[in-house]
Amino acid sequence: MEQYIIKGGNPLVGEVEISGAKNAALGILAAAVMTDDTVLITNLPDVRDINVMLDAMSEIGVKVERISRHEALITSSSISGVSVSYESIKKIRASYYLLGALLGKYKRAEVPLPGGCNIGSRPIDLHLKGFKALGASVTIRNGAICAEAQHLRGSHIYLDTVSVGATINIMMAAAMADGRTIIENCAREPHVVDVANFLNSMGANIKGAGTDVIRIRGVEHLHSTEYSIIPDQIEAGTFMFAAAATKGDVMVKNVIPKHLEATSAKLMEIGCEVEEFDSSVRVVSTRRLQGTNVKTLPYPGYPTDMQPQIGVALSLATGTSIVTESIFENRFKYLDELARMGGQAKVEGNTAIITGVETLTGARVSAPDLRAGAALVIAGLAAEGITIVDDIRYIQRGYECFDEKLRGLGAEIRQVDSVREAQKYAWRVS
Ligand code: EPZ
Numbered sequence: 001m002e003q004y005i006i007k008g009g010n011p012l013v014g015e016v017e018i019s020g021a022k023n024a025a026l027g028i029l030a031a032a033v034m035t036d037d038t039v040l041i042t043n044l045p046d047v048r049d050i051n052v053m054l055d056a057m058s059e060i061g062v063k064v065e066r067i068s069r070h071e072a073l074i075t076s077s078s079i080s081g082v083s084v085s086y087e088s089i090k091k092i093r094a095s096y097y098l099l100g101a102l103l104g105k106y107k108r109a110e111v112p113l114p115g116g117c118n119i120g121s122r123p124i125d126l127h128l129k130g131f132k133a134l135g136a137s138v139t140i141r142n143g144a145i146c147a148e149a150q151h152l153r154g155s156h157i158y159l160d161t162v163s164v165g166a167t168i169n170i171m172m173a174a175a176m177a178d179g180r181t182i183i184e185n186c187a188r189e190p191h192v193v194d195v196a197n198f199l200n201s202m203g204a205n206i207k208g209a210g211t212d213v214i215r216i217r218g219v220e221h222l223h224s225t226e227y228s229i230i231p232d233q234i235e236a237g238t239f240m241f242a243a244a245a246t247k248g249d250v251m252v253k254n255v256i257p258k259h260l261e262a263t264s265a266k267l268m269e270i271g272c273e274v275e276e277f278d279s280s281v282r283v284v285s286t287r288r289l290q291g292t293n294v295k296t297l298p299y300p301g302y303p304t305d306m307q308p309q310i311g312v313a314l315s316l317a318t319g320t321s322i323v324t325e326s327i328f329e330n331r332f333k334y335l336d337e338l339a340r341m342g343g344q345a346k347v348e349g350n351t352a353i354i355t356g357v358e359t360l361t362g363a364r365v366s367a368p369d370l371r372a373g374a375a376l377v378i379a380g381l382a383a384e385g386i387t388i389v390d391d392i393r394y395i396q397r398g399y400e401c402f403d404e405k406l407r408g409l410g411a412e413i414r415q416v417d418s419v420r421e422a423q424k425y426a427w428r429v430s
Contacts, residue, residue, distance in 0.1 A: 006381060264281065
């Protein structure tokens with residue numbers, strides 16, 4: 001079983017390069033099947049979720065050529081079917097983006113219902129509501145969503161909840177519907193904008209992405225394009241909080257500072273210096289962090305995917321902090337693991353009351369999900385002694401070369417595959 005073993009106490013110092021955004025790439029890869037031409041996608045993050053998504057696409061006959069770790073040529077002219085396998089959806093929820101893409105292009109699609117996951121039930125009712133509004137018949141048969149339409153017609157759709165997935169999925173189906181579609185109460189995340197820009201580079205007509213109203217004029221045909229994925233603002237924010245928690249000085253490179261505004265604002269609020277450059281951000285932490293309150297909100301609010309990271313930092317801050325998770329119902333599990341390291345928090349519903357402690361001590365902990373796992377690594381980097389993080393497959397879903405990038409900043413961290421290997425490393429660094 002793969003684990004990270006960490007010897008805490010080193011301030012992170014130096015420069016780190018951020019990879020392409022996983023959550024933009026997942027939507028863009030799905031959208032690439034909407035043209036029969038070959039599409040070149042660059043700055044793909046080399047992470048498990050992307051590799052699984054590419055496998056899911058290959059399974060339905062999409063031709064995938066990985067021309068490098070970060071570039072792929074996608075050709076969908078010889079697609080063999082519009083049914084995504086159960087194995088694919090279990091490995092990667094976001095393969096449900098193929099529903100909107102295949103429905104838009106082929107007017108039918110079949111994708112198994114994605115289960116919930118470790119952070120909440122994660123329904124997709126809004127996705128299906130949008131497809132029905134566009135004229136598709138949507139049924140659930142044998143655990144799969146079957147969507148089909150003689151014609152997709154533009155519609156005026158209002159999303160009851162701000163949803164990244166529903167916004168992207170409906171936008172893809174509407175891109176090739178007849179006529180005009182207006183989607184209201186849209187998600188405004190940078191990755192929604194990236195998918196819209198990608199579709200427009202293939203000849204779609206989408207306006208307003210990044211605002212809460214997206215206007216789409218359907219087109220009959222989408223064509224080839226070359227497209228580079230935006231930098232991953234969540235990976236960037238994770239390294240920014242790692243610098244904060246270890247009293248470090250880190251230049252986070254290849255970012256879009258505007259996408260990090262809520263994260264940078266919170267880092268300054270808890271006592272860090274944050275300096276913005278054209279495509280990088282520097283975070284310096286010279287003293288103990290100060291407590292604060294934070295509530296997760298849809299973009300441009302403070303991101304839910306950055307909630308565990310700030311939770312760990314606040315566990316080491318002065319005073320008592322309140323963290324409110326307004327997006328998902330089960331995203332505090334990392335606090336139970338943090339308690340093993342000396343963290344003090346009390347969870348009441350969607351609120352965590354965190355009492356800062358001077359130091360955390362190393363312990364064996366388990367990653368409950370992707371972002372919580374990354375946050376526990378931050379805790380290990382800041383703690384005294386040795387921390388072992390189990391279940392790092394969650395972390396590897398969304399962070400490319402995480403341990404290698406951290407070592408580049410002076411962290412004592414290794415990926416080990418056995419307890420014996422972990423013991424050998426622990427002896428060596430102690
Ligand atoms: C995307 O998930 C991201 N995943 C998540 O990142 C991220 O946490 C989330 O957006 C919020 O920013 C990808 O992009 C692959 P939502 P998504 O639809 O689209 C409710 C990570 O760490 N909802 O914006 O599934 C839902 O239950 C992952 O990279 C409905 O009720 O999130 C939630 O409470 C974790 N009905 C809220 O909306 C629906 O049909 C926001 O979910 C859809 C969503």
